[in-house]
Amino acid sequence: MNLTDVAGRVTGVLSSRFLLVAYLPVLAGALPLxxxxxxxxxxxxxxxxxxWETAGSLGIGESLxxxxxxxxPAFLLQSLQLSLHTLWREGPPWRWWxxxxxxxxxxxREALAERARLPADFPSLGxxxxxxxxxxxxxxxxxxxRRFPPAGTxxxxxxxxxxxxAMEHSAGRAHGWDAAVAWPxxxxxxxDPARSLVDDARDALDQAIGLATVMSLCAPLSLALLWPSGWWTLLTLVPAILAVGAYRAALRSAATYAVAVHGAFDLHRFDLLRALHLQLPAxxxxxxxxxxxxxxxWRQDFPLPPDTRYHHGEPIGGP
Incomplete structure (x- = not known):
């Protein structure tokens, strides 16, 4: 294997998504420690x-x-993405909490529903x-x-x-789709551009969740390092504040991701039907x-209706 092949494999592993979603959050947490x-x-x-003197004295080999x-730890963070999503969606695994x-x-949700309710005499108003x-x-x-699943859920x-x-229940719902099974x-x-919008929003969400996780771990580690240092212990608040900020950024990124997924259903659901070689509905x-x-x-392995007919004449991306 020559140097070009090695470089190609390294570039494939160290993708831009890996650097953005996994490596940068780990670097942000490890560097202060x-x-x-x-x-x-x-x-x-x-x-x-x-x-500062120690950092300046590092050679190229030591820095590398x-x-x-x-x-x-960056590869570990990337491999735990789905688990971290579950953790930040569901919280700690304590039933009482x-x-x-x-x-x-x-x-x-009930308070918002009450504020969103129109008055009973609305039809008779001017x-x-x-x-x-x-x-x-x-x-x-x-x-x-936007923020809550529908009533009854x-x-x-x-x-x-x-x-x-809320996104999983509402995306594509008006057109009859269940996003949880249709999205994959x-x-x-x-x-493009719908795919790029979805990917960018998802990368931002994953990066924010990764940063919130790393900073949540960095805070107690900083406390352990600074505990005998008097007022310097207050520096522990920095990663704690960054963890809160990263979680809020995850909320904003999730809202953007939800809009992108809704748009993907609105614009490309017929591309899915073409890919399945099904006749487009009238x-x-x-x-x-x-x-x-x-x-x-897809959800329960129910067969399609007997009158379903395949249509093989129109490729994806056609008119």
């Missing part, structure tokens, strides 16, 4: 001038070893009064639909879990019936 160790922690007042050493937090968000009532209810209704213990669950089939047939009612049948097939 390394600086603290170089500054003499634990063991008294940190000497950051000594840390440090950079490569971070690849191990999850019950209490789910009840809290259930109360928030045009100006109806416009005013709609203007008061619309912000709450919009937030309710249990709330999740976290804000992120509720937001992503729709995503491979997406075309009207919305026919689409909803076909989408429901496909989702039943």
């Amino acid at each position: 390394v600086v603290l160790v170089w500054a003499g922690a634990p063991g008294g007042t940190p000497d950051f001038s000594g840390a 070893v440090l950079v490569l050493a971070l690849l191990v 999850r019950r209490r937090r789910s009840a809290f968000w259930q109360g928030r 045009p100006a009064e109806r416009d005013a009532a709609t203007a008061r209810a619309w912000p709450a209704a919009s937030r309710l639909n 249990p709330t999740r213990p976290t804000a992120l879990g509720n937001l992503l669950t 089939r729709l995503y491979p047939v997406l075309r 009207d919305p009612a026919g689409e909803r019936a076909l989408a429901a049948a496909l989702c039943d097939l």
Whole structure:
């Protein structure tokens, strides 16, 4: 194997997504801890001038070893992406905590639903009064639909879990699709710019979750290093604040991701039908019936209706 092959394989492993989603969060968490160790922690007042001198004295080989050493936790972080998503969506695995937090968000959902409800005498109001009532209810209704799953669906213990669950219940629903089972089939047939929007939003979400995880681990490790250092212990608040900020960034990224997924269903759902070699429906009612049948097939292995016919004449991306 020549140098070109090695470089090609390294480039394939160290993709831009890996660097963005896994390596940069690990670097952001590890670098402050390394600086603290170089500054003499634990063991008294940190000497950051000594840390600067140590950093400046590193040779190319030592710097390269440090950079490569971070690849191990970065690969671990990447391999745990799905587990971390579950953790930040569901919270710690304590039943009492999850019950209490789910009840809290259930109360928030009910309060928003009350604010979004139009008055009982709405039909009898004049045009100006109806416009005013709609203007008061619309912000709450919009937030309710974006941030919470529909009524009758249990709330999740976290804000992120509720937001992503709302997306799974609403994306494509108006057209008859169940996003939870249809999305793994729709995503491979997406075309730009919809695919780029989805990928960018998902990368931002994964990066924020990774950074929140790393900073949540960095805070107690910083405390252990700074515990005997008096007021310097307050530096532990920095990673804690960054963890909170990263979680809030994850919420914003999840909202953007939800919009991108909704758009993907609106614009490319017929590309999925073409990829399945199915006849495109002639009207919305026919689409909803076909989408429901496909989702039943993927979810529960129900067979398609006997009158289903394949259509092999139109490629993906055709008119």
